[in-house]
Amino acid sequence: MAIEYTWTIGNLEYNNDSDQGVVIAHWRCTGVDGDYNATAYSTQSFTPDPSADGYVAYADLTEAMVIGWVQNAVDQAAVEEAIANKIEADKNPATLSGMPWSE
Numbered sequence: 439m440a441i442e443y444t445w446t447i448g449n450l451e452y453n454n455d456s457d458q459g460v461v462i463a464h465w466r467c468t469g470v471d472g473d474y475n476a477t478a479y480s481t482q483s484f485t486p487d488p489s490a491d492g493y494v495a496y497a498d499l500t501e502a503m504v505i506g507w508v509q510n511a512v513d514q515a516a517v518e519e520a521i522a523n524k525i526e527a528d529k530n531p532a533t534l535s536g537m538p539w540s541e
Contacts, residue, residue, distance in 0.1 A: 441471045441525060443518050445505045448479075452486075458496035459486020465508045469521035476524035478517050482508045 444467070451462040461484055468477045484507065487493065494503065 441469045441518075441522055443521070444468050444470075445509065447501050447504050447508070450499075450504065452496055457486065457488040459488060460484055460496065460499070460504070461486065463504050463508055465505070467517050467521060469518065469525055471525050471529075474525045474528050476521045476528070478521055480512075482511050484511075 446466050446468075448464040448466055450460050450464070452458045452460045463482050463484065464479075465482060466477055466479045468475060
């Protein structure tokens with residue numbers, strides 16, 4: 439089964455002015471492979487420029503839009519690879535515990 443990745447935005451921090459430019463996005467990426475899952479959580483800083491072409495007003499932002507910003511700013515492949523490695527480690531742990539006389 440292939441890992442399914444879901445990116446979400448947990449919160450936005452924005453300037454307390456008329457432009458309300460986003461300065462920090464709190465993001466999470468979760469990978470699910472059957473009964474196994476792993477998550478990466480972090481923040482990404484931005485420097486808003488209301489005079490730039492394509493600037494989107496705070497009220498018009500969508501989660502998909504901000505996820506796109508985050509994915510462009512971080513190494514998306516590395517984030518998803520780290521999650522895949524965590525899932526693989528859960529599936530095949532390096533050590534186990536128990537006592538042979540009590541199994």
